[in-house]
Amino acid sequence: MERKSSKLAVFAVMFGFFVMGFVDIIGMAVNHVKIDFQLDDTLANLLTMSCFFWFLVLSIPTGMLMNKIGRKNTVLISFVLHIIALCIPLISYDFVSILIAFAVIGAGNTLLQVSLNPLVTNVVSKEKLTGTLTLGQFVKAICSFLGPVLTSWASGMAFGWKLIFPIYAVTSLIALVWLWLIPIKEGERNRSVSIGDTLSLFKDKYIITFFIGILVLVGVDVGINTTFPKYLMERCSLELDEAGLGNSVYFFARTIGAFLGGIILLKYTEIKFYIYSVFVAAIGLAAMLLTNNLWIILGSVAVFGLGYSNLFAIIFSLSLKRIPAKANEISALLIMGGSGGALIPPILGVVSDCFNTQVAALAVLIIVWIYMIWLISRIKKIGNIKDA
Numbered sequence: 001m002e003r004k005s006s007k008l009a010v011f012a013v014m015f016g017f018f019v020m021g022f023v024d025i026i027g028m029a030v031n032h033v034k035i036d037f038q039l040d041d042t043l044a045n046l047l048t049m050s051c052f053f054w055f056l057v058l059s060i061p062t063g064m065l066m067n068k069i070g071r072k073n074t075v076l077i078s079f080v081l082h083i084i085a086l087c088i089p090l091i092s093y094d095f096v097s098i099l100i101a102f103a104v105i106g107a108g109n110t111l112l113q114v115s116l117n118p119l120v121t122n123v124v125s126k127e128k129l130t131g132t133l134t135l136g137q138f139v140k141a142i143c144s145f146l147g148p149v150l151t152s153w154a155s156g157m158a159f160g161w162k163l164i165f166p167i168y169a170v171t172s173l174i175a176l177v178w179l180w181l182i183p184i185k186e187g188e189r190n191r192s193v194s195i196g197d198t199l200s201l202f203k204d205k206y207i208i209t210f211f212i213g214i215l216v217l218v219g220v221d222v223g224i225n226t227t228f229p230k231y232l233m234e235r236c237s238l239e240l241d242e243a244g245l246g247n248s249v250y251f252f253a254r255t256i257g258a259f260l261g262g263i264i265l266l267k268y269t270e271i272k273f274y275i276y277s278v279f280v281a282a283i284g285l286a287a288m289l290l291t292n293n294l295w296i297i298l299g300s301v302a303v304f305g306l307g308y309s310n311l312f313a314i315i316f317s318l319s320l321k322r323i324p325a326k327a328n329e330i331s332a333l334l335i336m337g338g339s340g341g342a343l344i345p346p347i348l349g350v351v352s353d354c355f356n357t358q359v360a361a362l363a364v365l366i367i368v369w370i371y372m373i374w375l376i377s378r379i380k381k382i383g384n385i386k387d388a
Contacts, residue, residue: 021143027225052341063332081108214337219344257309281307
């Protein structure tokens, strides 16, 4: 019976990663809102800032909240915030309402990402942590892949693309009830932690470089999510619904990459796998700029997605293993790096408006990715790379 309960707990937590993927719908939302309200890229991309700004503001307070009420309860609160946010566009649909809705989604997703990753440590052993976090990213990627498909389908319905909101709201409600019914033992949680205690982790040179790595990863991911449909419309003369499906190619590649990553990480060290992944992603990102051929561009974004798919889980796992006694604080600090989604896309919007092309935005993403290559030298120092 104990083993069965443990499996049910793992399944409930994994479903939380599916809800975590809801935030990736922002790429399609930006493009639909841009058309619906006739906005330029600079203004439309503010939608990403309203969402991912909360990763900067709420991550550390969420870590403190976890120490008081527990990881599971924090995850449950995040589901409630998702439900509230997803109901807002059903009540009122204008630019301000969408900004508010995605701000609440951002707040809920911040709580979810900060608390769900450490909650994994309460349902699996340390030896299975990296693989389980990778599996979680696989589940999240499935949701991200389905988002553009569902949005394209919903666009042909009477209610339009906004039909995605009630679908996600009901899914969040299911996740809320499911996790609430499953008992999870977390251990002691009354340790008092201050903002200063969490920020003091920046004294560790590895933690601060990992934090910047998460900042770059999320910024580039959201940047691709918002820019790629516009890039396809510009280079391949596609309509938005068709171009939006290009994001599904990206997320499908990430889904496959996360699945394969869970298998490969059983054979290769996470450090060695990181190195391969970073260069594969760099090749895919650069190749997008070399042609106007639709299939080559889609193939390139798929290559980037394969390389990208496991980097977040690897960095997160290495960080948690470095100081396991401060898992809550490290999780809060790293998820604060999710504010890269608020920082980089607005810059891309300004650059693309300035040069009047999405090529400029992709060029900026390539420059930013250089940091992930530099990070290899830091990660190598964590341990020796050995052939399997």
